[in-house]
Amino acid sequence: MAENLAISEVARVFGLRTSAIRYYEQIGILPPPMRRNGQRRYDNSALFRLAVVQRARETGFTLEEIRELFFGFPPGTRPPKRWRQLSQRKIAELRERMNRLKQMETLLKRVENCRCDALDECGEKILRQRSR
Secondary structure: OOOOOEEHHHHHHOOOOOOHHHHHOOOOOOOOOEEOOOOEEHHHHHHHHHHHHHHHHHOOHHHHHHHHHHHHHOOOOOHHHHHHHHHHHHHHHHHHHHHHHHHHHHHHHHOEEEEOOOOOHHHHHHHHHHHH
C-alpha cells in the first residue's frame, strides 16, 4: 500500500470524486488528513476506512448507516457484531422493498392489459376493486 497519497490519487484508487472524499471528512466518516505544503495527504488507515465505506455503499448502506457502523457502537465492539447487526436490519429492509416491487409488478401487469376507453373508466374499476 502506498503511503501519503494526494486526494486526487485516493479518488482515482476508489473511483470517487475528490468532493466525495472531502464530504466524508466533513461529516466525520473520514478523519481530517494530514497536510503537506497545504495539500491533503492520506495514509493507509484512511485508505482502509474508505475501502470499508465503499463496501458499505455497494451493499446499500446509507451514509447515516455507515456513520453508525463506525461510531454507533460501544468502544471495543468487534467488526463482526457491527456488520451483523446492520446487515440483518438492511436485509429485512431489502425483503420489504422486494415485496413492494413484486406488488408493483403485479399491478403493472394488470394495467398493461387495460381495455378501458377512458381514464375515468379505469378509475371506476380501481375503486370497485378496492371496495371488495
